[in-house]
Amino acid sequence: MSATAALAPRATTRPATGRPTLRHVVAAEWTKLTSLRSTYAILVATVVVSGVLTHLSASASSGDPGFDPLRSLTDGLVLAQVGPLVLGVLVGTGEHGSGAFRATFTAVPRRVPVLVGQTVATAAFALLTAVLAVGAAVLGILPAAASRDITPDLASGGTPQVLAGMVASLVGTALLGLAIGALLRRPVPALVAAVVLLLVLPVALVLATELAADPTAAPAGGPVPVAEAVVNTVVTLLPAGAAGLLTAPPGSSGVEGAPDLGRAGAALVLTAWVLVPLAAAAVRLRTRDLG
């Protein structure tokens, strides 16, 4: 590493006097995202989890009399979405966790374009991951379908909407992770918060109402108890509930007692879950010291 020979930093190719435009910043964030091993590890893990879990689930129910392999498509999604979630959290916290923010924000001192660049880069990579993961899920149901001599028809019966909803919910989950990461800045609290919000909270709420409900009362068909309706509404408005609606086949009713948001409503709810923490992160970035 003897560098004493090279001295003056005279640029033989004088750098173009470019500026940190949004296009440049997006390119820089894409370079950063695609230069980490973890990014590719997450892509592979997400695709494998999606394919394998869907395959196992479809195979397990392939003996049922009314087996429809297409109904198993979304069975791997709950765990597969952890991948994009972690990807987003890592992008959101990567700058602050490592000190890289010094280099980043002295190059882009207006700061907020960095957040926009991270959002675009994460969305693009999550889209690629999501398409591959959904592809793996489709492949996952084929053996079980073949065992019953069923050829799944992906082009009809609302399946295209389900597949698109799966892709959208995976991309949305990645951006949710990014937003929480960018807001909280430290990887561990951000990851815990994201996992609690996405995975633990909906299950915990439903379990809590089931425990609190009187098991002898309210037989099926009766009016939904108020407490259950409230909890179901809350669960529907959580990211996981919105993702569930996005991936439900068209025509399926919403959760009991909760307002039926529809596909567009669910997309809006998920978008709000991304935009609100992202806006808070932008405000924090813009108004607070870094260091």
Add this chain to the structure above:
Amino acid sequence: MIEVEALTKRYGSTTAVDGLTFTARPGTVTGFLGPNGAGKSTTMRMIVGLERPTSGTATVDGRRFADLRAPLHAVGVMLDARSVHPGRTAFRHLLAQARTHGIPRSRVDEVIALTGLERVAGRRAGTYSLGMGQRLGIAGALLGDPATLVLDEPVNGLDPDGVLWVRRLVRDLAAEGRTVFLSSHLMHELALCADRVVIIGAGRLLADAPVQEIVDRSARAGTVRVRTTDPDALARALLAAGADVTPQGPGVLHVRGASVDEVGAAAGRCGATVLELAAEGGSLEDAYLELTADAVRYRGRSAGAAASLAREGSAR
């Protein structure tokens, strides 16, 4: 050009930087000195826009950092060698930085060659030694071929070869008409490469002057040290001639107000045998320790003892 005017930063009730005013000019290496906690890093972070001043201004070429049109081309910044994601290679780190300004890949290769990182540029930065991290930080600062450089402790962790390289690099950068502003704990290092030094203590400006002027201000500058077999007789003779004499140990006197020749002549007259006789030069270190003696925020057992130890050390 960096202009800092009445710059103040408070965190709650703590004042980290207190009404600081100085200028770092083009064609000059300006050294930035101060004890730990004096506010050096805070000042640098305010100059490059990572922190906001409570009051006052810090501008580069007349603009606040955040208002610079193309920051990488205006100011090269290295605040900390650990400003890289440990999982990213040096090349990709620099490439990402370059892309923010549309700087071509060829320039990335250039700064890698310039900083001697060719062989390790494909390794993840987390595996780097402190010295390699410093070189990477300097590479990032040079990326945009900027007119101003802000370097926090650039020689920290470098091997002697690297120290020499940085010293020549900053001299060359200034010779090309650039503004170089660098902090260091190594006074000796600053004395060799800085034209001017800004010294702060407890957030306040203590001195802002050419290196030589500050050295000459040191209490030891212009004194004569003499070791003799008969210090009492020599002291009497020198006092009679109007000089100030301070005993400094067995047989050793520090004389102020008389030249080496005059001290030698006085010794001859009174018959004291001279064992050692030398003019004492001041050093930047002495001047610094005297200036900051009252402003050291994190004191060891005795700052005074440390100062006199350092003085004895450099006199030896």
